[in-house]
Amino acid sequence: MAKHTFDNILYYGDNLDVLRKYIKDETIDLCYIDPPFNSDRTYHQLYLNQGKEDKAQAQAFTDTWTWNDAAIKGYSEICSNKNNVFTRQCINLIIGLKSVLGDNPLMAYIVSMTLRIAEIYRVLKPTGSFYLHCDSTASHYIKLVMDSIFCASGGDYKNEIIWRRHYSHNDGNKFGCVHDIILFYTKTDEYIYNRQTISYDEEYIDKNYKEIDHKTGKKFRSVSMNAAGQGEAKYFAGKLLAPPNGTHWRWSQERINKAIEDDVIYFSKNGIPRYKQFLENMDGVPVQDTWVDFYSLSSHDKERLGYPTQKPEALLERIIKASSNEGDTVLDAYCGCGTTVAVAQRLKRKWIGIDITYQSISVIIKRLKEHFGQEILDKTEFNGVPKDMDSAVELAHKKDDRVRKEFEKWAVLTYSDNKAIINEKKGADSGIDGIAFMLTGHDEHKQVLFSVKSGSLTLSMIRDFCHVVDRENAAMGIFITLEEPTKPMLKEVKALGNYMNPLTNQEYPKIEIVTIDELLKGKRLNLPQAIKVLKDAESKKKDIDESQMKLL
Numbered sequence: 001m002a003k004h005t006f007d008n009i010l011y012y013g014d015n016l017d018v019l020r021k022y023i024k025d026e027t028i029d030l031c032y033i034d035p036p037f038n039s040d041r042t043y044h045q046l047y048l049n050q051g052k053e054d055k056a057q058a059q060a061f062t063d064t065w066t067w068n069d070a071a072i073k074g075y076s077e078i079c080s081n082k083n084n085v086f087t088r089q090c091i092n093l094i095i096g097l098k099s100v101l102g103d104n105p106l107m108a109y110i111v112s113m114t115l116r117i118a119e120i121y122r123v124l125k126p127t128g129s130f131y132l133h134c135d136s137t138a139s140h141y142i143k144l145v146m147d148s149i150f151c152a153s154g155g156d157y158k159n160e161i162i163w164r165r166h167y168s169h170n171d172g173n174k175f176g177c178v179h180d181i182i183l184f185y186t187k188t189d190e191y192i193y194n195r196q197t198i199s200y201d202e203e204y205i206d207k208n209y210k211e212i213d214h215k216t217g218k219k220f221r222s223v224s225m226n227a228a229g230q231g232e233a234k235y236f237a238g239k240l241l242a243p244p245n246g247t248h249w250r251w252s253q254e255r256i257n258k259a260i261e262d263d264v265i266y267f268s269k270n271g272i273p274r275y276k277q278f279l280e281n282m283d284g285v286p287v288q289d290t291w292v293d294f295y296s297l298s299s300h301d302k303e304r305l306g307y308p309t310q311k312p313e314a315l316l317e318r319i320i321k322a323s324s325n326e327g328d329t330v331l332d333a334y335c336g337c338g339t340t341v342a343v344a345q346r347l348k349r350k351w352i353g354i355d356i357t358y359q360s361i362s363v364i365i366k367r368l369k370e371h372f373g374q375e376i377l378d379k380t381e382f383n384g385v386p387k388d389m390d391s392a393v394e395l396a397h398k399k400d401d402r403v404r405k406e407f408e409k410w411a412v413l414t415y416s417d418n419k420a421i422i423n424e425k426k427g428a429d430s431g432i433d434g435i436a437f438m439l440t441g442h443d444e445h446k447q448v449l450f451s452v453k454s455g456s457l458t459l460s461m462i463r464d465f466c467h468v469v470d471r472e473n474a475a476m477g478i479f480i481t482l483e484e485p486t487k488p489m490l491k492e493v494k495a496l497g498n499y500m501n502p503l504t505n506q507e508y509p510k511i512e513i514v515t516i517d518e519l520l521k522g523k524r525l526n527l528p529q530a531i532k533v534l535k536d537a538e539s540k541k542k543d544i545d546e547s548q549m550k551l552l
Contacts, residue, residue: 008341010352011352029325036309037109089152090148097141109138110138110141128187129158136181146183163181164290166178195322200285219279220276220278221276225251228246241273259275320349358406386520392482415480415519437527448475453483493509496509
């Protein structure tokens with residue numbers, strides 16, 4: 001049987017590993033990335049890595065970028081030109097920046113971006129484009145890296161796009177920072193570009209489209225037909241007219257004849273022919289390098305998913321329409337909540353998404369299903385998501401600090417069918433890895449707690465988890481385990497009894513043990529869903545009431 005080829009692929013893993021292992025040379029038409037970066041960190045501290053600062057901000061930055069073994073390895077790979085993807089200019093730049101910046105989080109960020117930018121250049125088609133979303137904190141460093149890879153290899157810098165994401169922002173004793181930066185590069189000069197436009201505003205229309213065509217009543221703008229540089233005379237409705245001194249007629253005689261026939265040329269009081277540029281025929285103002293026609297999402301926006309760095313679909317729609325065509329392949333190597341892949345799907349592009357956290361993968365799966373139905377998931381390949389015990393064990397035992405809780409997240413979100421909330425607390429989380437909510441009445445819910453274990457099991461784990469469930473006044477607990485539970489554990493769970501849902505009169509074990517093997521075979525949590533359960537409960541109550549009335 002021939003292997004099925006998917007148009008769309010969602011990779012769960014480190015984007016550098018995925019790019020190197022799975023994405024072939026010159027297969028991508030457009031790449032957009034929005035890598036994480038802590039913009040709130042004080043700039044001089046970020047640069048010098050010294051001084052007093054807010055500990056929460058420092059930790060947030062350090063959690064993402066740290067000068068550690070991974071950064072040292074990445075620096076070595078650049079300097080040794082691993083896989084022959086780094087230019088001489090890029091290697092010299094990174095060596096020079098390290099001598100200036102030192103071994104700090106900012107340098108770790110630059111090294112990480114350099115590794116990935118080089119791979120993105122490799123996978124882009126000759127007609128491909130690359131958009132890198134960042135901010136003013138480090139954009140100047142990243143632009144140097146982009147120049148050293150793209151421009152040094154025959155590519156080109158096109159724009160530094162300014163996106164005004166906020167209307168105003170209070171930044172204390174400095175000008176408010178309300179913009180992001182999007183760097184736009186192409187692999188060659190032969191690249192895809194579709195001009196984008198935005199509608200004229202009323203003020204522009206009133207100022208520029210003042211004329212009214214007396215025959216049709218349509219608004220038009222009077223446009224000159226001559227340009228600098230002396231030219232020859234041409235015929236206008238049978239009259240041979242010379243252009244004004246020092247100018248020439250822009251159009252060919254053939255085009256002039258057609259315009260006269262279509263009645264889109266008129267003569268000014270001085271007898272100079274001019275062109276009627278009708279408003280209804282204009283697409284709008286060509287998009288420039290400063291984007292101010294949409295802002296970042298607010299809490300009231302319908303498309304908002306609660307993802308902290310979610311970008312508006314309008315932003316990705318503009319980029320995708322400008323630099324790709326239907327059927328092209330779009331790559332997002334930091335796909336987060338999936339805005340790029342969702343917009344690419346809507347615009348009939350093929351797409352590849354990569355993210356290192358299963359929370360992002362689960363959000364994307366849910367988003368695609370809600371927007372495009374189960375059919376899109378059936379047509380998407382999910383690479384890196386555990387499909388058997390071997391891959392689940394591999395995920396559970398990964399030592400990379402960036403993915404130390406990924407096994408727990410995958411287990412909780414998969415078993416809950418993406419309905420649970422991950423407990424993001426690090427350290428003393430009291431054994432709670434996730435929380436879901438069970439409907440127990442009108443506007444009444446009880447917590448369902450999750451605990452995930454990937455190591456050796458003991459009876460005390462069940463007892464401790466039961467204590468947590470009682471302490472939190474939760475309805476029940478789901479204990480997910482990589483290993484098979486022991487007989488004493490099963491006996492203990494049975495002795496703990498059940499929870500009766502007062503809305504549905506359905507019983508649930510107070511502590512339910514679920515193995516990863518069962519999860520992989522399709523077992524899922526079945527919690528009461530608000531609308532359906534309430535309707536069913538009301539219907540059942542109505543039937544009971546009617547039955548009792550008959551007895552009376």
